[in-house]
Amino acid sequence: MNPELFSTKQRILDAAEALFASHGFAAASLRQVTSNAQVNLAAVNYHFGSKENLINEVLRLRLDKLNADRTQALQAALAKSPAQLEDVLGAWIRPALAASASERGSTAFVRILARTYAEQNERLRAFLHDNYGHVLRDFAAALGTLLPHMDKQELYWRMDIITGALTFAMADFGTIKRRGASAEQHLALTADHLIRFAAAGLRAE
Amino acid sequence: MNPELFSTKQRILDAAEALFASHGFAAASLRQVTSNAQVNLAAVNYHFGSKENLINEVLRLRLDKLNADRTQALQAALAKSPAQLEDVLGAWIRPALAASASERGSTAFVRILARTYAEQNERLRAFLHDNYGHVLRDFAAALGTLLPHMDKQELYWRMDIITGALTFAMADFGTIKRRGASAEQHLALTADHLIRFAAAGLRAE
DNA sequence: CTAGAATTCAAACGAACGTTTGACGATCGG
DNA sequence: CCGATCGTCAAACGTTCGTTTGAATTCTAG
Incomplete structure (x- = not known):
């Protein structure tokens, strides 16, 4: 019953991540x-069974925060009128990048995500779908409103592309490393590039 | 010394893949x-040590073929004058999709690729870089010629995005499944979408 | 202070892993 | 036909895995 920062449970979580x-x-x-x-x-x-x-x-633990951040950012983006495509995309992309650069675990979480997507583990996939599918649907709805002429199937397909690009491009195996720039600058730049x-x-076609 | 289709060695390779x-x-x-x-x-x-x-x-075995196909397709794309961005991208994307839909192993290879990218295994990464890095460089050079105003670092970065999207989107865990279309039609359609x-x-910005 | 619950610990469990062994046929050149 | 090489096989090797156990220790409430 001890939520200390350095409790046994927390140390296990950090090392495991x-x-x-x-x-x-x-x-x-x-x-x-x-x-x-x-x-x-x-x-x-x-402690974990x-x-x-x-x-x-x-x-x-990580996904709860990521999805809460994404949902909040989406609401903020939609509050603007008119909402821009870049704003909604930013609400999807920036929280993920921020999670990857958070103080604890550094880039570990994003690499875990990439692995999780690559894993064929059905239990894991079901777990993700059941707990976080609604966020994906919210973003699909928002993007659908901004791209009214796009076929729904095509939209889901392109969201897959973006998710793949986001996940893999961040997962540490890129050929490009920042030089000179601080972590924050690099993060902001990366987000801008991805969003653009x-x-x-x-918008293609 | 028996290159039969159903030799012990080949059956192991198929099952392992x-x-x-x-x-x-x-x-x-x-x-x-x-x-x-x-x-x-x-x-x-x-048989394998x-x-x-x-x-x-x-x-x-798979990468040898994939990279040979890509190299050949790139040469064909560059032979046209003027070469189009879509042609070079097609030379990168279509052979990968074709490999994923080949007779044996079906989509197994692409999922293996996705895993390989996600693996932090340094030996594997070195193996890939040493044996197939030159193909990546050839494509970077071709794209650089077609996009003369683009920063070189930014180009590598965007190639990472595309590779991530290609690998990830193909690795079977997309939300979109083809319906009605044949495998070949689906393949061609997928390639078109990705290339576009x-x-x-x-070309952005 | 003390009884009882919560946590930590060294040790061991059975299972599964990659690999090795040596015997047993199959295949083939001389 | 025969010796040699190649391939297959059941069995076992030592290691590592996730998990369990029961005692020792620490924490906590009355």
Whole structure:
């Protein structure tokens, strides 16, 4: 019942997030996690029940915040009249980038997301769909309003493209590294580029 | 020394490709592979030496063909005067989609690619870079010629976006499924959409 | 201060992993 | 026909995995 920053539970979560990101869910062992977290091996099963539950907790904590941020940003974007395509795209993209650059875990979360999408794990996919599908639908509705002539199927398809580009391009394996710029500048620049690219792609044809 | 279609070696490669795609490199065990291939467990180490070598072989066989196809398509695109941005993008995108829809392995290869990008495995990354980096550079050079005003760093960045979108969108987890259309029609349509989206994104600003 | 709950710990569990072994046929050049 | 190479096979190797156990320790409420 202790929400301390350095509690056993929190240390496990931090170490697990980093290791899941860099080695994958299957390859990251609980022995590595507990060793990095400097806690006993049994602590994972005591606090989380199982490795799978730990994976879900790691995802849930980050995704809850990401989706809340996205929903809030979407509402802010739609409050403007007239709402611009770039604003809605920014509400989708910027919170994800911000999550990837947050203080704890650094870029770990985005790499975890990329892995999660690549995983064929049906339980994980169902978990994501059940808990966060509504956010995707909200954005689809907003974009549909701004692009009234676009076929609905095509819109979903292009959102897939954008999501893929966002996820993969951020997941650390890009060939471009920032030089000179601070992390914040790099983040803002990256968001601008992605939004411009995505907006042009959405408006195509 | 037997290049039969249903040799032990080939059956292992087919089963491994399917299992690597659906479960990942780490989670797919050699016991699963050999069981699905209906060969003895020891056959993997006899024919491939180790699991890691098997992984590399699975990747190498597919990538050799993909990169040869891409290189050839790029030359064909550049032979036209004036070469169009869409042609070069098509030379990048269409062979990848074709590989994903080839007779054997169906979509397995693309999912493997998505996993490979998401994997943090440095050996794998080095393997890919050493063997296939020159193709990426050829395309960057071709695109750079067609977009003379674009910053080189920005070009690499946008190629990352496109690669991410291509890999991700093809890896089976999209929300859009074709209906009615044949596989070939779906393939052609998908390629057209991706190329149009990517071209618009590249030309942005 | 103390009983009881919560947490940590070292140790062990059975299962699954990649790999190795050595014996047993199959195949083939001389 | 035969010796040699190649391929297959069941079995076992040592290691690592996630999980469980039960005792030791720490925390907390009365």
